[in-house]
Amino acid sequence: MQKRRVGPFETSAIGLGCMSLSHAYGSPPSRDVAERVLLGALDAGHTFFDTAAVYGLGHNETLVGEVLGPHRDKFVLASKCGITDATGTQRGIDGRPETIKAVCDVSLRRLKTDRIDLYYLHRWDKRVPIEDSVGALADLVQAGKIRAIGLSEVSAPTLRRAHATHPIAALQTEYSPWTRNPEIAALDACRELGVTFVAFSPVGRGFLAGGGHDPAKFEDGDIRKAMPRFQGEALASNLRLYEAFAAFARHSSCTPAQLCLAWLLQKGDDIVPIPGTTNPDHMAENAAAASVTLSDDVMARIDAAGRTVMGSRYPEHLQASVDTERMPGE
Template sequence: MQTRQLGPFSVSAIGLGCMNLSQGYGPPITDKQGESVLLTALDAGVTLFDTASLYGFGANETLIGRVLKTHRQRFTLASKCGMTGVDVKGDGKLVRVIDGRPDTLRRTCEASLRRLQTDVIDLYYIHRLDKTVPIEDSVGALSDLVRKGYIRTIGLSEMSATTLRRAHAVHPIAAMQTEYSLWTRNPEIAVLQACKELGVAFVAFSPVGRGFLAGEPLQPESFEANDLRRSMPRFEGSNWEANARLLPAYRRLANEVGCSPAQLALAWLLQRAEHIIPIPGTTRVDHLQDNLGALDVTLSADVLVKLDALINQHTVAGSRYNAQGNLDAQTEQF
């Protein structure tokens, strides 16, 4: 397994985003299916597993804790705080709330440790910026958790280069996690360069464009009611029609290289910079194995030029999030 540096950790060059095992793209899979994906990834050499207190409102951390607790020394465990489920109306229905207050972050960490069945979380991200709380206060709370031995390193998710620099001045930031792929180029505005300058790993989630770059034809009209892509403009109406027209040429490039479309997307990311670590998510073992095959793919300069010209911020139609999602994500916008 090829490795890359993430703070003090040497991790697999491709990690596993675990959200899909509990939420996001239709009905959750069975625990048995989730266990199979997790253990297959571990046996294949994946050593970075990424979860969050938000995913399945704790269910994802519970699954990882149950399945991987006996293998804890074999991998780097990442989770997130600052965006959790809260019973706002008192009716038992949890809604997503961004809360970066120090006391909330401490309580969230303690609950995550119990669900994950571990004494320490290796990398603990602030999931989204709480715009009512100075980032210095939120990072300061996590630095206290580092000193107490509850977490080892601190990360940020979907935040700007300016926020990264402010946070890094309080406590070293090990990683910035943001959506990045051929069809989501926002990190290229400022965050990628800031990470490089500060020695911060860049963890790319949704590296195959939420399935768009994975090769299998998507039919947005048939997405399940709880599929998060239903609220994303890129998968809607004329935007989707325009984006789908990019795929035949993209698949031809994959055939030219001799790899799968998903491998093409991941190989492109891996060759962008050494500090980039993609964490594709999947619910299927065959897709997991296909993703890891990207480590054996080397793209020529000519192919890289063709890819950049084909799928980029100018050729993709529609925003990556809806209006609320764009407000929640502080990453620089085109």
């Protein structure tokens, strides 16, 4: 797989988001299937794996540590803090320096490693100055527990404030053909500061890959149940959007998921998408997107079609927890 830079690290152009192996979209897969996804991703050329303390409240970091620990020198490891208490077992946004440092120690034990390559503040706790939270992360760099600092779901002004405290290696935010918020200001700020942009949910939480089209089939615990884009009139409109994407994919001799990932890769060589999956075959399909090239015409058509998405990213109570710029109507 082609390579890209994530801060000081060289990684695969497409990383693996590990969240769905532990929670968010219904029942997680069996341990055997999860191992096949993780080890298969390594074999497919993925060298960038993304987890977090909050994913399964420890389950995901433990899984990644147990399965990939023996191969630790073969990949760049990213994790996140800021959405759990100091023990990493209770959910709640907490960006206090003492909590950040305590959770890092918990994560290191779970991940079976002595350092985390890229450690993100998962959400900015707006009760705590961003400078204080980043200062705690800078202390962890100094202590050798983490190697680089990232931020997740913050606006361009917040990124600049943080970067003035300590260099930020990466900004992670949702970005896909139907989620264009980063184009308002965050991408420009990243390029101004030399920060890599890591795109999560790059296939629209599975929707643009052909999944999640029937909410009646969502399992208990599937976070999409509460997301406006998967409901009512918005869903009906977005199903028409998906049909356009599927047609673009057929024209480009790729799958809809590969279309989304290739679109992101062609948006800039400083963008690294991190699709997740619970299916080993889908993992291989996503990895192969690194070799897909889209014509300028198809890129433009995707740009135009994606702007017709209906519905906000999150329900309002969750939208309040992110600091990103909002699109009109959100």
